[in-house]
Amino acid sequence: MSQGFLLFAHNNGEVDYLKLAQICAKRIRKYYDNVLIALVTDEMFESDNFDYVISTDIDKDNKRTLNNKVQYFHNTSRLDAFRLSPFDETIVIDVDYIVNSNLLGNYFGSRESFLMGTVNNFYDDREPVLRGMTMKWATTLYFKKDNIAKAIFNQAMLVKENYSFYKNIYYFTAQNFRNDYAFTIAEHIVKGMSSSVSMPKINFLASIQDEILEVKGDRFVCLIDNLPCVFTGTDLHFFNKQTIFDFEKDLI
Numbered sequence: 522m523s524q525g526f527l528l529f530a531h532n533n534g535e536v537d538y539l540k541l542a543q544i545c546a547k548r549i550r551k552y553y554d555n556v557l558i559a560l561v562t563d564e565m566f567e568s569d570n571f572d573y574v575i576s577t578d579i580d581k582d583n584k585r586t587l588n589n590k591v592q593y594f595h596n597t598s599r600l601d602a603f604r605l606s607p608f609d610e611t612i613v614i615d616v617d618y619i620v621n622s623n624l625l626g627n628y629f630g631s632r633e634s635f636l637m638g639t640v641n642n643f644y645d646d647r648e649p650v651l652r653g654m655t656m657k658w659a660t661t662l663y664f665k666k667d668n669i670a671k672a673i674f675n676q677a678m679l680v681k682e683n684y685s686f687y688k689n690i691y692y693f694t695a696q697n698f699r700n701d702y703a704f705t706i707a708e709h710i711v712k713g714m715s716s717s718v719s720m721p722k723i724n725f726l727a728s729i730q731d732e733i734l735e736v737k738g739d740r741f742v743c744l745i746d747n748l749p750c751v752f753t754g755t756d757l758h759f760f761n762k763q764t765i766f767d768f769e770k771d772l773i
Contacts (some may be wrong), residue, residue, distance in 0.1 A: 522559065522609045522610060523608045523609045523610070524555060524556070524557070524607075524608055524609065524610045524629045525557030525559055525572070525607070525608040525611060525612075525631070526546075526549050526553075526556060526557070526559070526611075526612050526613075526614065527555070527558075527559050527560075527561065527602055527605070527606050527611050527612070527613045527758065528545060528546065528558065528561070528571075528613075528614065528616050529542075529557070529560075529561045529562075529596055529598055529602075529609070529613070529615075529616070529758070530542035530560060530561070530562045531562060531563050531598065531643075531738070532564065532565075534543055535752045537766075538616055539562060539564065539566060540766070540769075541616040541617055541765060542562075542570075542679045543568060543570050543620065543699075543770055544615040544616075544765060544769055545616045545617075545620065545723045546558050546560070546568075546570040546571060546622040547570060547620075547767060547772075548604060548619060548621070548676050548759050548772060548773070549620050550570075551620070552620055552621075552622060552623045552626075553623060553711060553714055556626075556690070557572045557573075557607075558570070558571050558572055558755060559572060559573035559574075559575060559605075559606065559607055559647050560567045560572075560573065560574050561575045561577055561598060561601075561602075562574065562575075562577075562671055563574065563576065563578060563598075565579060573607050575605050575607070577598055577605060577713035579602065591693050591695070594755070598635060599613070599659055599662075599700045600674065600677055600678050600688045600700070600703070601639065601675070602664070603664060603666070603670060603671055603674040606664075606666070606673075608666075608740060609665065609666050610629050610664075610665050610666075611662075611663070611664055611665075611666075611672050612625055612626075612628065612629070612661070612662070612663050613661070613662040613663075613664075614657075614662075615660045615661075615663050615758065616757045616761075617758065617759050617760075617765060618660055618661070618723075618756065618757075619741075619756060619757045619758070619759065619772070620756055621739050621741065621754060621755055621756050621757060621767070622754050622755060622756055622769065624720075624721055625661065625663075625720070626757070628663045628720060629663075631663060631665075633663070633718055634650075634664065634665050634669035634670045634673075635662075635663070635664045635665075635669060635670045635673045635708060635711075636662070636663040636664075636696060636718065636720045637657035637658060637659060637662055637663075637704055637705070637708065637719060637720060638645040638657060638660060638661040638719060638720035638722060638723045639655060639656075639657055639658065639719050639722050639723070640656055640658050640720040640722060640723045640725045641723060641724050641725060642725050642727050642768055643724075643726065643727065643745050643746070643750075644727050644728065644746065647737050651691040651692065651693055651702065651705055651706065651710065651721070652691045652692050654705070654709055656701060656702070656705050656723075657673065657701065657704065657708070657719060658723055659700035659701050659703075660701075660723050660725075660758055661723060662727070664708055669711065669712075672678075672711045673704070673708050673712075674705075674707070675709045675710045676710055677700075677703040677704050677706075677713055678703075678708035679707075680703040680706050681698055681703055682706060684698060687702070687706055691695060691706055699729065699759045702741050705714070719737070720768070721756075723754070723756075724756060724757050724758060725741060725757060725758045725759060725760070726745060726757060726758065726759050726761065727760050728742075728745075728760060728761070729744065729760055730746075730747075730761070730763050731743065731744060731745050731759065731761050731764070732744050732761055732763075732764040732767075733755050733759075733765070734749060736768050736771035736772060737771075739753055739754045740752070741753075741755075741757060743757070757760075
């Protein structure tokens with residue numbers, strides 16, 4: 522049975538996601554021996570960091586405002602992960618997710634068909650909810666190529682295609698499409714309104730001002746809300762992509 526990581530990288534004129542994907546792949550290989558890694562992109566691209574490079578077309582209409590500037594982000598191809606993955610078991614992570622342990626690899630061989638992580642947001646300890654259920658994050662996904670996972674991906678696509686309807690049913694306010702909402706709702710529906718089993722909490726450095734100050738091996742010193750914090754052997758997810766670029770040499 523084949524197992525591997527699947528990354529998505531679609532540049533948007535503001536952020537070089539392909540470069541982030543290469544940093545991410547090198548971090549994966551640091552902690553996972555002989556692991557297979559596949560990249561999904563809409564650009565012509567070759568790199569020894571990946572065992573597979575999969576080309577796909579994308580929807581480029583999703584956008585958000587960051588620092589008073591409109592920025593396009595291309596995240597809807599995540600819905601095609603089931604179809605695109607070359608593996609029997611797949612772990613999907615965002616390319617701005619810094620692998621700093623082998624924790625996620627423990628989920629290969631899971632009895633579950635589909636899993637997502639919840640989030641540890643250092644600015645807000647409240648769990649985000651969708652109509653009373655805990656919202657999960659598509660930053661980390663695990664799935665098998667089986668009928669249950671296929672049904673969840675199909676349901677997530679239905680959520681995207683009928684976003685206004687599900688927005689009213691589940692009481693979320695985001696205007697832009699979010700994979701987090703789509704997959705949380707889809708898993709909840711397909712698993713019979715019960716989706717309590719999750720992957721580990723994602724350590725989310727949620728502010729654009731959060732940054733890395735120092736990297737030594739698996740020890741990270743980060744600035745969070747103007748306070749220095751130390752993380753050792755712990756995966757981190759950064760909203761601030763630039764800080765990853767600034768420490769590229771230390772990270773790889």
